Amino acid sequence: MDALTRKRKQPTHHATEILEEITVEKTASILEVIEADELREQLDYCIQQLREEDAFLVTLYYLEEQKLEEIAAITGMTKNNVKVKLFRSRKKLYSIMASQLPKDLVARYEN
Numbered sequence: 260m261d262a263l264t265r266k267r268k269q270p271t272h273h274a275t276e277i278l279e280e281i282t283v284e285k286t287a288s289i290l291e292v293i294e295a296d297e298l299r300e301q302l303d304y305c306i307q308q309l310r311e312e313d314a315f316l317v318t319l320y321y322l323e324e325q326k327l328e329e330i331a332a333i334t335g336m337t338k339n340n341v342k343v344k345l346f347r348s349r350k351k352l353y354s355i356m357a358s359q360l361p362k363d364l365v366a367r368y369e370n
Contacts, residue, residue, distance in 0.1 A: 298364075305355045313348035320345055 306314050319325040319333065320341075331338045357365050 301360055302356075305352060305359055308355045308359070309348060309351055313344070313351060316341065316344055317348050317352060 306317055309317065316330065316334070319330050320327075325333070327338050327341050330336075330341045334341065336344070
């Protein structure tokens, strides 16, 4: 009977380890989600600081993942004009982010 009892407890021990591991992974995953949500909120705030046209282009291209051709059709601009405006908008956005966000966060995304 003692051997049987030990056999029953052994799987429970492994199950406990697995559950603990899953819990740790879920906690890390949840923290990553929270951090990503906070970063997204900060990014949205910075995008709102751009001129309306710049914010619109950045939103279409990066957040809604529209192609340059699609943005050109939506806005009535040429594809090359969209590229140029996106380039300038990125520079403005970086400048805003550098002044609004923590320096260590901005440093992670520098070249």
